[in-house]
Amino acid sequence: MFENLSDRLHAVFSKLTGRGALSEADVDAAMREVRMALLEADVNFKTVKEFVARVRARAVGADVMKSLTPGQMVVKIVLEELTALMGGSESRLVLSSRTPAVIMLVGLQGSGKTTAAAKLANLLRKQGKSPLLVACDVYRPAAIDQLEALGRQLEIPVYRGEGLDAVAIAREGIKDAIARMRDVVIVDTAGRLHVDEDMMAEAAAIRQAVRPDQVLMVIDAMTGQDAVNAAAAFAERVDFDGVIVTKLDGDARGGAALSVRAVTGKPIKFAGVGEKLDALEPFHPERMAKRILGMGDVVSLIEKAQDTIDADAASDLEARLASGVFTLDDFLSQLQQVRKMGSLSDIISMIPGANRLPKDAEIDEGALARTEAIIRSMTPAERAKPSRINGSRRERIANGAGVRVFDVNQVLKQFTQAQKMMKQLGAIPGGGKKRRFRGMPGVSGPF
């Protein structure tokens, strides 16, 4: 089994060495893999068909760019098309200037509306708003208590009405917001099946009553093929402006999000990434495209690296790279930068394919510290010219660092690999900031 589409396509194209244009037969083989990958990620089968047809049309006859292999070329086209389909760039909440602004959440049972409502209130408050939550799920046992408890936790007021008339409660909630001078209202509604006529009518009636600025549909990232049926029905009966995808902290690929976007044209606005009330993030189409293809969150990794890595150290390193020099000291400084980014398991979770690692694979948090100790036990001369580190020196270093000679050998081997990568990078003319991090030991880029 290949871990991701990128690997699969490389395998498909490994027989081909030609550059030139992609032939029909090459593309056919590649499209079979693309189709498999998308279906495994729960992208709706109809969306897959249309998508594959589009990519196919673009790929046949496309010139393979100089820097890429045919497999990489197809991955590039797939990613571009997927990102475009996902909505290009991220889109945000559009609230009118009317007070209070109203946001209404709808969706199937168990998709995570109540938690999303609380998270959204939390987020809006951080942006300087004063939200009010309105509990309109009058059906599920203790649903109102749940929202109330979340509100209490956040110290955000919750309006809970009485009785079973969700429409009336929603309306009263708006009045309550005005009385309390809250400037945004978030209406939580009961989960409902898209085939439940009465309940869909209720959602439409709530919408009518409170005329929301934004209606958001909450969709579970684990949803399969049925997501489009639900989303199409909600779009038709209630209409909505955007989507919140929840439970993305799991390992579901989340292809349903793509299908919903493709079928309804509604943008995905937020991603729920945990049970904590601050675990709501703006949605990034490109990251989602990569996730669906099983290519990991390389972009997050790079951003994280850019946030943490000391700019001076980095530009220094860049200058040295350009001159073709990469020493053990550079290696050490790079490792220290990596350590600053957080725990190894955090970093690894963002690497493509890492979610397929055996769950109990020991993540050796001590390895970086050990490597550091080993390099520190070397003399400056050894660090500058590792080739002079012979057997007896290795033994001395191992003793100094309190490790085995084997460990010293490992570090030297890693260094040689890193050095080779760095040389290649140094040789590539131009290129931006991101280029540097592709060479990080153990981290491979998406292509």
Added chain:
Amino acid sequence: MTQPWYKRLGNGLARTRGELQGHLNVLLRRGPDLDEQFWEELEDALLQADMGVTATTEMTGRLRDTAAREALPDATAVLARLADEIAAEVRVPGDDPFTSGPATVLVVGVNGTGKTTSVGKIAKSAADAGRHVVIGSADTFRAAAIEQLRIWAERAEVPVIERAHGADPAAVVFDTITEGRARDADLILIDTAGRLHTSSDLMAELVKVKRVADRESPHPVRVVLVMDATTGQNGLVQAREFHRALGLDGLVLTKLDGTAKGGIVVAVSRELGVPVVRVGVGEGVADLEAFEPDAFAAAIVGESPAGS
């Protein structure tokens, strides 16, 4: 609109669902010919039911061979054969954890699948059948989970054991079993907090809960995974992880009252040998049914079940 849930059922629901399924499945409305288009549409139907691309490709491939070898006359014959095969895949032998003697059952699953609701429904049907039921609120994490189960306990008219929000779930299990023993309960049901199978901490917590149950329970301890029928391919990963951590004795497939077919359980039964033991078909206390492999398979291939 202001009707309670039990009145709403059966109103618009059945009708609309019928219409929608009609739209979704065109297999039988087309002619009986076994042409390329038939095979393609058959594949689409299986994919749409969340059977997964591997199982779908394999099943349709095999069926094509069979159709040629045995000269199956038409589409109807092929569909009947396919339904049989799917039913065979999900007809997994195993004891019913809820009815085969006294038991302590842990109800587990990812967030929002219907665990608490299913515990309520199962408690009710068991109590109605004359069993002594005690349920425990081991979801001490989610806001108002305890209150939710309390309402279900009232509906089922069975005692519920609680501790405060934030308490150790293993302690709730201990209390529930102690109470169950004191009351001579022969069915002890434990509702647990929803958790993603990828969270090693929360999975470890569940393993601890199971250990306490194993140690304290006078009855055999069973673990039942609740899975939402709308779940896609991730369902198999979920089942694998819960099975690896706890050993699963059965699956409850919920929300079959919608348009999702729950095809992922075919892969689960096939790979893990865990049987589906109940299906959830609504939010009402009576909306829990036995799992019928033939009806399930028929719904996937788009036939109406034999005899109805």
